Amino acid sequence: MGRYANHEGFLMERHALTEEAVANRFRGMETRLTDVDAVVEAERCFTCYDAPCTDACPAAIDIPAFIRALAVGQPARAASLILRENPLGMSCARVCPVEALCEASCVRVSDAGGAVRIGLLQRVAMEHAGPGAMAPVSGGSFRVAIVGAGPAGMTVARLLAEEGVQATLLDADSRPGGLNETGIAAYKMLDDAAQKEAAWLLRHPCIEIRLQTVLGRDVTLASLREQYHAVVLALGLAAQRRLQIPGEELPGVLPAVPFIAALRRGETVPVGREVVVIGGGMTAIDIAIQIRLLGADIVHICYRRGIEDMGASEHERQLARDQGVLIHAGLRPVEIREAVGGGMELLMDFWHKEAGKWVPSGKSVTCFADQIFTAIGQTLDQSTWVDDPKLMSVALDAQGKIAVDELGRTNLPFIYAAGDCAGRSPDLTVHAVADAKRVASAILADLKSEVA
Amino acid sequence: MASLHNTFVGISSPNPFWLASAPPTDREVNVERAFAAGWGGVVWKTLGIDPPVVNVNGPRYGFWRGDNQRVQGFNNIELISDRPIGTNLEEIARIKSRWPDRAVVVSVMFPLEEEQWARWLPEIAATGADGIELNLGCPHGMSERGMGAAMGQAPQLVEAVTRMAKAHTRLPVIVKLTPNVTDITWSAVAAKAGGADAVSLINTVNSLISVDLDTMAPVPSIDGKGTHGGYCGPAVKPIALHMLAEIGRHPTLAGLPVSGVGGVTSWRDAGEFLALGAGNVQVCTAAMLYGFRIIEDLAEGLEMWMDEKGYATLADLQGRALPNVCDWNCLNLNYMTKAEIDANRCIGCGRCFIACEDTSHQAIEKVSATGLYQVKVADCVGCNLCVAVCPVPDCISMAPMREGTDPRTGQVIDSIPRSWREHPANPLALCHAMEREKE
Secondary structure (H helix, E strand, O other): OOOEEEOOOOOOOOOOEOHHHHHHHHHOOOOOOOHHHHHHHHOOOOOOOOOHHHHHOOOOOOHHHHHHHHHOOOHHHHHHHHHHHOOOHHHHHHHOOHHHOHHHHOOOOOOOOOOOOHHHHHHHHHHOOOOOOOOOOOOOOOEEEEEOOOHHHHHHHHHHHHOOOEEEEEOOOOOOOOHHHHOOOHHHOOOOHHHHHHHHHHOOOOEEEEOOOOEOOOEOHHHHHHHOOEEEEOOOOOEEOOOOOOOOOOOOEEEHHHHHHHHHOOOOOEEOOEEEEEEOOHHHHHHHHHHHHOOOOEEEEEOOOOHHHOOOOHHHHHHHHHOOOEEEOOEEEEEEEEOOOOOEEEEEEEEEEEOOEEEEEEEEEEEEEOEEEEEOOEEOOOOOOOOOHHHHOOOEOOOOOEOOOOOOEOOOOOEEEOHHHEOOOOOOHHHHHHHHHHHHHHHHHHHHHHHO | OOOOOEEEOOEEEOOOEEEOOOHHHOOHHHHHHHHHHOOOEEEEEEEOOOOOOOOOOOOOEEEEEOHHHOEEEEEEOOOOOOOOHHHHHHHHHHHHHHOOOOEEEEEEOOOOOHHHHHHHHHHHHHOOOOEEEEEOOOOOOOHHHOOOHHHHOOHHHHHHHHHHHHHOOOOOEEEEOOOOOOOHHHHHHHHHHOOOOEEEEOOOEEEOOEEEOOOOEEEOOEOOEOOOEEEEOHHHHHHHHHHHHHHHOOOOOOOOOEEEEOOOOOHHHHHHHHHOOOOEEEEOHHHHHHOOOHHHHHHHHHHHHHHHHOOOOHHHHOOOOHHHOOOHHHOOOOOOEEEEEOOOOOOOOOHHHHHHHHHOOOOEEEEOOOOEEEEOOOOOOOOOHHHHHOOOOOOEEEEEOOOOEOOOOOOEOOOOOOOHHHOOOOOOHHHHHHHHHHO
């Protein structure tokens, strides 16, 4: 972690937090079980047949089986059972909204003791993960290029490598991990978890990784298609969606994701006193909690629709409230102006629901802020593709994502898309894993049928 | 209010809960604390001849943990009292004078040598102790020296040692039996023949509780080696209950007082021992795991249950379940039950389904509309396995089917009880019928 300083030109001088102070504040957000507690909790599992938790897990982890392994004192085996279905088991244990997925479907959810704490158990198990099987599988001669080393790309690479396919991962960044590395709050990924996981995932003799390699600048889709049997686009959504209101260009208005990435890299970042976060997803929560932990006095989250419509789960919202973050619904930004004497004024309209539709209520509010974050989503970044006429022929869907079929095939043969950039995939890490599993098996099936 | 007052072989105590001869009754300071906590009596840790035995200095206990880290089974390789007999006798005398209303029975283990019994039993009586318990059950350490279970496993020795003890004391003699025998009634018959006033059972069960797979040594391990020990705790209760019932329904043992021992942890366990004919109960492992304060739970729990059921005294409930213990061939084969799953309680875990499907009679199915499970009555044999695996209390019950046709067999249900002895499939049924006619 680097040092954190206040933004130059803000109203009042502030001290930079020490690295240790930041680490301690973030550490306080962690919930974890000791190994002994994990055994006791594991014994609460009823070991359901046809378990609803496994059905609810997008990655289809055999949850009763890994919990049983924990209960009988073999956490390393528990980890390998998780990794068998979800190579990103460590990240998912930290970032999955389990209260809306596996734990919501636990048969004990209405018990006095509540659902079995599957997420925390998975975390304990993953802390005992062994080095994993590294032996190359013989007989494979296929070569596949994967563009983007985020959750989806890394998972596809690992799954193909385990089947003996030579997987080459290309990433524009200097570190693998994608959004897992840059887009998830630092307090969820303490102890360099994402880099350790990426290192584990990519430590396979059949995986080659080429960093700082940009599609359209350093390689073209056409050249990849010539050199490899198949290409997977796992580009993520690298462009920040814009508010499209006056004042958006002011220096105190920042997109949340690059800010979170800078935090993750340990860079010095500006911290406002009165902060407004615009958005309602996990990213909005992540930035709001972090900026609060870093010393912001007042943090508002302003969301355009109702609380229940927010992308962030109730559990996440409560985490934010617990840190003193104020969440407001039905507020839509109209304009940002420089305030007299420094800072900004954010003008917002109140909207409310009438007959099931969101309409302006006719009222508005002006809010002072010395820092405004936008967390309103990302879009497919096509800026580097323009020189690649063949890539341009990859069809997009109505949302501007890459159009794919059920198994992740694009309109072009042997070109696939997985993860956030693909039209089908919702935005959770575990969804990227589930998507990657489908795409990997489709590639294997397609390549084999091509040979046959 | 029900009275818990207990009289066992003439020994009076304010409640039927005695601490069994074991570490909790090893010395004055423990027994003082036990009586202050409310225990009705103690059986003092077994005294042997001087100089006393020497215990191991490494771990002497091993255990099996069930869910939530609870100890379900416990074993030990501790020997009898390792303190001089004279010290013990002084302490017993002091305790008895301070707690005259509590039962103090002294456990002893001497070789079959007349002079030992002649010397020590009068000295024990002189302390004011209420009775003698013969330790014929300790299965480890002492038995290799020809005492404890080594005596208890040979009916002739049980009878001889009991007779010898009786010859040298006027105190009641309780013979503590070992479960490490083929048929407990042989031991009890021998004790009775030797003049025993009562028996107590069970002592610990021979056990090797586990093996450390890293060191390849049995647990508890003493410098890399281990030995068999005595098993106790909740895990052994079913063994004790069976032996208690066998003595209670034995034709020549009827009326022999029995002190029930083996895994008593709650008032309910105590109630079960009493219902099968025990005159009181002895407790050890539960006290060792939770401390003496469990006596409050045992006594208040038993009293409340007796009030609920209208039992005024312990004698009112003692042996109530005994007449219902019978041989298998006396069970009514016309009695029929079918499992019923309460859909309002079912949580859809599927444990009953997979247990029945894989290992029983394929009599449970998933209702696809609800994700819950239901019983296929035409396949259910009423075995009860689903009840055992269901994690939800009272969700699955066994409902008696008293009339109509059993959809499994197509047979009309006969409301007249019929056991194997009268069953048409039994080739000897006719002989039984003729015997009955003769009677």
